[in-house]
Amino acid sequence: MPAFQKTAPFMIRFSLTTNTLILVVTAFLLIFGNSTLASNVLKTYPVNGDNIFFLLSLIILFGGATVLLFAMLCFRHSTKPVLIAVLLLSSLATYFMDSYGVVISDDMMRNIAHTSNAETLELLNIKLLAYLTVLGVVPAILVGMTSLQWRGLRREFIARLKLLGITATLVVVTTLAFGSFYASFFREHKELRQHANPTYYFYSAIKYAAQLLKPASNAPIVTVGADAMIPASDVDRELTIMVVGETARADRFSLNGYQRDTNPQLRKLNVVNFTNFWACGTSTAVSVPCMFLLDGQTNAASEKIATDENLLDVMQRSGVAVLWRDNNSDSKGVAKRVAFQDYKSPKTNPVCDIECRDEGMLAGLQEFIDSHPKGDIFIVLHQMGNHGPAYFRRYPPAFEKFKPACKDNDLSRCSREEIGNAYDNAILYTDHFLAKTIELLRKNDNKFETALFYVSDHGESLGENGLYLHGLPKAIAPDTQLHIPALMWFGSNFRDLKVSALRAKINNRFTHGNVFHTLLGIFEIETSAYRRDMDILNGARPEAK
Numbered sequence: 001m002p003a004f005q006k007t008a009p010f011m012i013r014f015s016l017t018t019n020t021l022i023l024v025v026t027a028f029l030l031i032f033g034n035s036t037l038a039s040n041v042l043k044t045y046p047v048n049g050d051n052i053f054f055l056l057s058l059i060i061l062f063g064g065a066t067v068l069l070f071a072m073l074c075f076r077h078s079t080k081p082v083l084i085a086v087l088l089l090s091s092l093a094t095y096f097m098d099s100y101g102v103v104i105s106d107d108m109m110r111n112i113a114h115t116s117n118a119e120t121l122e123l124l125n126i127k128l129l130a131y132l133t134v135l136g137v138v139p140a141i142l143v144g145m146t147s148l149q150w151r152g153l154r155r156e157f158i159a160r161l162k163l164l165g166i167t168a169t170l171v172v173v174t175t176l177a178f179g180s181f182y183a184s185f186f187r188e189h190k191e192l193r194q195h196a197n198p199t200y201y202f203y204s205a206i207k208y209a210a211q212l213l214k215p216a217s218n219a220p221i222v223t224v225g226a227d228a229m230i231p232a233s234d235v236d237r238e239l240t241i242m243v244v245g246e247t248a249r250a251d252r253f254s255l256n257g258y259q260r261d262t263n264p265q266l267r268k269l270n271v272v273n274f275t276n277f278w279a280c281g282t283s284t285a286v287s288v289p290c291m292f293l294l295d296g297q298t299n300a301a302s303e304k305i306a307t308d309e310n311l312l313d314v315m316q317r318s319g320v321a322v323l324w325r326d327n328n329s330d331s332k333g334v335a336k337r338v339a340f341q342d343y344k345s346p347k348t349n350p351v352c353d354i355e356c357r358d359e360g361m362l363a364g365l366q367e368f369i370d371s372h373p374k375g376d377i378f379i380v381l382h383q384m385g386n387h388g389p390a391y392f393r394r395y396p397p398a399f400e401k402f403k404p405a406c407k408d409n410d411l412s413r414c415s416r417e418e419i420g421n422a423y424d425n426a427i428l429y430t431d432h433f434l435a436k437t438i439e440l441l442r443k444n445d446n447k448f449e450t451a452l453f454y455v456s457d458h459g460e461s462l463g464e465n466g467l468y469l470h471g472l473p474k475a476i477a478p479d480t481q482l483h484i485p486a487l488m489w490f491g492s493n494f495r496d497l498k499v500s501a502l503r504a505k506i507n508n509r510f511t512h513g514n515v516f517h518t519l520l521g522i523f524e525i526e527t528s529a530y531r532r533d534m535d536i537l538n539g540a541r542p543e544a545k
Contacts, residue, residue: 015147018079019163022070025083030063032135033090036097037195054181057174064171065199071164084140090198091136095128099412101467103194104201108471109208110285116329122390125410191476224294225314228527238376238523239448241437245456246328246385250483252427262427265435272502277486279458280512282470282477287457288332294529296513305333311516312338318525321372325361326382355393358383358433362440376523388469391422395429416463438489450491451522456484502540
């Protein structure tokens with residue numbers, strides 16, 4: 001039984017065994033840290049006579065898994081630090097799962113690791129602090145105040161073996177007793193257990209750490225397209241700007257049939273808009289690398305980008321002048337071996353108010369073009385775009401067309417309509433930015449075959465089915481996080497392009513996997529790495545090799 005002792009006026013100090021404290025913290029997390037898990041389970045398995053015992057067995061399963069986790073990590077002096085850390089982390093996990101419906105997967109761990117300080121500050125709000133305080137800090141203080149009873153190494157060791165044995169037996173017996181139920185549960189409803197707090201984020205952290213701790217290979221970077229070259233017969237100079245969008249979803253582009261006119265400027269510019277374009281992942285850390293890799297659909301893009309050359313390397317080897325300008329977090333490893341310019345600071349970006357604008361990446365770009373009097377030029381502009389949850393910060397006040405717009409980074413304080421308005425205003429600013437980029441390209445039509453290629457990295461959930469933001473595992477992600485806008489524009493001097501043939505393909509399904517080969521085709525780079533069938537221009541530009 002727990003003992004109590006007064007240590008100061010109005011202060012009670014608890015005295016518990018380590019095993020009892022583990023059980024108390026587990027019960028607290030099950031009750032207060034797994035509301036998203038519970039709500040999703042109950043949607044799939046409503047409470048009725050057929051399901052009641054299955055649901056009770058799930059409590060034993062998830063509770064038992066947490067007890068086993070703690071039992072292996074907590075012993076004497078490690079007990080309080082481990083439980084306090086888990087309570088604090090679990091309170092944050094609870095907030096993000098409850099508020100945005102996110103899954104704390106290994107990809108999400110990678111996103112967290114790559115999140116900048118500015119992006120982190122945008123996530124701070126009163127609701128998050130309330131979750132952290134009530135579900136994290138207060139119980140952590142109580143754990144810290146608890147006096148652990150030490151009954152000697154032998155007795156504590158035997159007690160721990162009993163706890164492990166009883167818990168493991170309960171879990172195994174429960175699973176076997178409802179074998180047919182769990183056969184379906186584990187095979188068909190993987191997404192449910194991904195909300196288990198804290199066990200799933202522990203699993204994800206271990207998986208991500210294992211990826212980071214893989215022995216560093218001394219092997220050189222894998223060469224891609226070693227034979228890449230621009231044939232002597234290609235006498236026309238190419239100037240292509242690729243805009244890598246951020247968090248734009250296809251169904252919010254009026255070019256794709258959205259009822260609001262979010263693309264008023266692009267609509268007038270004779271762009272070729274692709275209605276059926278899909279991202280290879282739901283996060284920047286995965287999608288940006290994979291669209292520049294030879295295998296654009298790889299599940300290990302964020303790792304492979306560190307070991308393999310990518311499209312920019314192939315272009316640079318061919319003699320193309322390559323420049324990456326970034327108004328986002330960074331290039332996610334894509335631009336490690338080419339010219340890179342950071343435009344997130346007023347020191348470099350001349351168009352800044354509450355934050356630096358995408359439009360600022362165009363400043364001085366003509367000077368860069370003029371400084372290369374020979375050869376082809378490829379420029380990548382990585383947008384801040386529609387990065388959430390503070391959509392209202394992503395556009396200047398002049399672009400607040402859709403009102404009322406959510407002006408809070410805590411989306412729970414805004415209506416779905418207000419969130420959608422702010423998001424659409426940010427799309428409207430992207431429309432303006434792309435139009436300005438095309439204007440710059442047009443000024444160079446007399447010297448180059450000019451082209452623009454815009455592709456977003458991934459989409460976004462805006463409250464559909466209780467989901468917000470992005471980053472869900474691809475296998476369970478909704479279309480809103482994967483169906484992305486993509487478009488091209490070609491200058492008047494872009495020769496031999498059969499625009500009618502290209503427009504005939506606008507409803508064909510394309511993915512990030514097409515980007516690598518399409519850009520090789522635009523620059524007419526000859527290499528064995530090029531796949532004509534993956535080039536979007538295939539059939540519209542016959543001379544592409």
